[in-house]
Amino acid sequence: SDGEKINTNIVTLTRFLTEEQVKHKEATGDFTLLCHALQFSFKSIAYYIRRATLVNLTGLAGSSNITGDEQKKLDVISNDLFIEAMRSSGKCALLVSEEEDEVIYFRDSKHARYAVACDPIDGSSNLDAGVSVGTIFAIHKLEDGSAGTKEDILKPGSELVAAGFTMYGASAQLVITMKGGTVNGFTLDQGVGEFILTHPDMRIPKARSIYSVNEGNSLYWEQNVKDYFESLKQAPDGKKPYSSRYIGSMVADAYRTLLYGGIFAYPADKKSPKGKLRILYECAPMAMVFENAGGQAVDSKMNRMLDVVPETIHDKAGIFMGSYDEIEKVKAFHK
Numbered sequence: 001s002d003g004e005k006i007n008t009n010i011v012t013l014t015r016f017l018t019e020e021q022v023k024h025k026e027a028t029g030d031f032t033l034l035c036h037a038l039q040f041s042f043k044s045i046a047y048y049i050r051r052a053t054l055v056n057l058t059g060l061a062g063s064s065n066i067t068g069d070e071q072k073k074l075d076v077i078s079n080d081l082f083i084e085a086m087r088s089s090g091k092c093a094l095l096v097s098e099e100e101d102e103v104i105y106f107r108d109s110k111h112a113r114y115a116v117a118c119d120p121i122d123g124s125s126n127l128d129a130g131v132s133v134g135t136i137f138a139i140h141k142l143e144d145g146s147a148g149t150k151e152d153i154l155k156p157g158s159e160l161v162a163a164g165f166t167m168y169g170a171s172a173q174l175v176i177t178m179k180g181g182t183v184n185g186f187t188l189d190q191g192v193g194e195f196i197l198t199h200p201d202m203r204i205p206k207a208r209s210i211y212s213v214n215e216g217n218s219l220y221w222e223q224n225v226k227d228y229f230e231s232l233k234q235a236p237d238g239k240k241p242y243s244s245r246y247i248g249s250m251v252a253d254a255y256r257t258l259l260y261g262g263i264f265a266y267p268a269d270k271k272s273p274k275g276k277l278r279i280l281y282e283c284a285p286m287a288m289v290f291e292n293a294g295g296q297a298v299d300s301k302m303n304r305m306l307d308v309v310p311e312t313i314h315d316k317a318g319i320f321m322g323s324y325d326e327i328e329k330v331k332a333f334h335k
């Protein structure tokens, strides 16, 4: 009938996961349950971020993590929320978190077959200013017969079974992709407390003249990185130079890049020869999202990011990710 067009056939994340499970005959439902625990952690982290300035959750916790970052109170709380969600799911055998020095093993979860890596709050330096931040996750499956060891997570991104992130912005946006699959985006509807499929089959535009990089590091950049970014500021044959956008939360910069196109980079440089971003819970999951959306992601040596094997759980890499054509241009500058 006419009148208000209310959509009553809503695809929630729960429904989406159930439908995915039905498509895979061999699925046991364990992955679906793990994802339910994940989405609960995103909802609770979103809740605490929104209330932070009201309930004294701004500022520093007074500690630092193994990669040298000062921890914010919300880094610590979000990490605890994430750990408990994974523990209580019974489906997670081990967890690597930015905020934990060592791998956490959930030995009580006897039949758990998954290994998870997470960045509980990405962009935490932005928290007290109310700027968008996010949570990043990456899911590996244990090797057959493995009881769950470090080797089950020290794997290249190409072996991930699923990865994604939630961005806590004007609304909470969850992006998830599975091995060989499409990229799907969900928006948290606070009213019903569900993530709703709002961005099915996300495809990154093939090109767009926007670049996102911390230009304050340019003093330390290698010459080819300097040359590449300098080229974007030129205006050959009447074209306009690129626009610059840098939030300083990788999740937010990556989400914009996914939707609008262009490039996000955090290159390795003379001061940080391995870059700043960490492979297991920042670079690899983002690279999987970008590739499955039709884009590309490479490290500072122009290796495919998903082929990079981390040596240690907090190992880092330089990264360039974005529109297909733009990454081709980056590669050309590195020849």
Ligand code: AHG
Pocket (backbone or CB within 6 Å): 069, 098, 119, 121, 122, 123, 124, 125, 214, 248, 249, 250, 251, 266, 276
């Ligand atoms: P995190 O907050 O998880 O430690 O990550 C911070 C990262 C990432 O979000 C962002 O892209 C980058 O650090 C910003 O670094 P700069 O402040 O050096 O630009």
Ligand code: MN
Pocket (backbone or CB within 6 Å): 069, 098, 124
């Ligand atoms: Mn940090």
Ligand code: MN
Pocket (backbone or CB within 6 Å): 119, 121, 122, 123, 250, 282
């Ligand atoms: Mn981060």
Ligand code: MN
Pocket (backbone or CB within 6 Å): 098, 119, 120, 121, 122, 123, 124
């Ligand atoms: Mn973080």
